[in-house]
Amino acid sequence: MIIPKDIHLGVIESQMLGLAKFYTKQYDVSIVIPDSIDITNFAAEMNFITYSNNYDLRKIIKKSEIVYFRSVINFIQHFILCRRNKLEILYDFRGFAAFENFYNKRNYINFVLLFSLEFLAYIFSDKVQCVSENMKQELEKKFFFKKKIDIIPCLAHQSYKRIDSCPLKIRFVYVGGVAKWQMLDLILKISLQIQKQILCEFTFISNNPSVLENRIKDTGLLNFKILSGDNDFVQTILKEQDFGFLLRENLLFNRISSPIKFLEYTSNGVVPIMTQYVGDYSNDIEKYKLGIVFKGNMSKLIDDLKLVSSKIVEFRQRNYRYSSKLLWKTYSNI
Secondary structure (H helix, E strand, C coil), X not given: CECCCCCCHHHHHHHHHHHHHHHCXXXXXXXXXXXXXXXXXXXXXXXXXXECCHHHHHHHHHCXXXXXXXXXXXXXXXXXXXXHCCCEEEEEECCCHXXXXXXXXXXXXXXXXXXXXXXXXXXXXXXXXXXXXXXXXXXXXXXXXXXXXXXXXXXXXXXCCCCCCCCCCEEEEXXXXXXXXXXXXXXXXXXXXXXXXXXXXXXXXXXXXXXXXXXXXXXXXXXXXXXXXXXXXXXHHHCCCCEEEECCCCCHHHHXXXXXXXXXXXXXXXXXXXXXXXXXXHHHHHHCCCCEECCCCHHHHHHHHHHHHHXXXXXXXXXXXXXXXXXXXXXXXX
């Protein structure tokens, strides 16, 4: 299982290790990880192999039977080696790199190149998996034909049952960064409206606390704090929150996504506040009455918050039941 060099440590902790454990139900798994990453705090029961360059990777791949790729660059670099040695390839679409890259850089040449490479990964991989039903349908549409695709979302490690009501001061949380697609400006705009009508406090958790503070400090938002920490720290803080922001624009890569933030919220009893463009979860949140969908009407959102906060124990219980089925140790939809 090859972990790319450009992947964030938080993703490795919250997702890659869970996925590796999930695969141990079927395979003998080795996690091939860049030697620049400190693995001393990772699970001791997992088998880690470090690499520093492609030469190291080639030696490791030759000793494998199934090779997991989630980077299209890694796939292209080692595809011929895998075929020459008759190794099975499992390609994992955790996103649509071509569309995400185009959104950030608006470079048509890069878009065509990445789209072509992802097409090759789709065509020539022995097994394909992705993060959502929406993405599965989009892959079949964009790449012109259907093939067996397993769906493995970004899952949680555990679900925490909460039965506490909202305190007098309702607690709102945002976990994330300041990228445009995370819609921080809209979150701040909503927060300013909330503080006018609801007694509340805000917690922002980010790997870029100083940048986030600069974005917030002159907005007029009151009673907020900015925190930063590892995944265990985030889980601890979430258990003390009531509502969590998860806003996304109406863009393809959002509609097919599976942000771990959603399950981090629901598995810790935090009621999500989302737009309707968050992968499969946009359907689930309304179908299973898990939270609030914000569709641009600010006064309705305030009314919804007042109503849900009065019934939040019911929402926490539904979120617990929902997220308990979407854990690495319980998931079985493949």
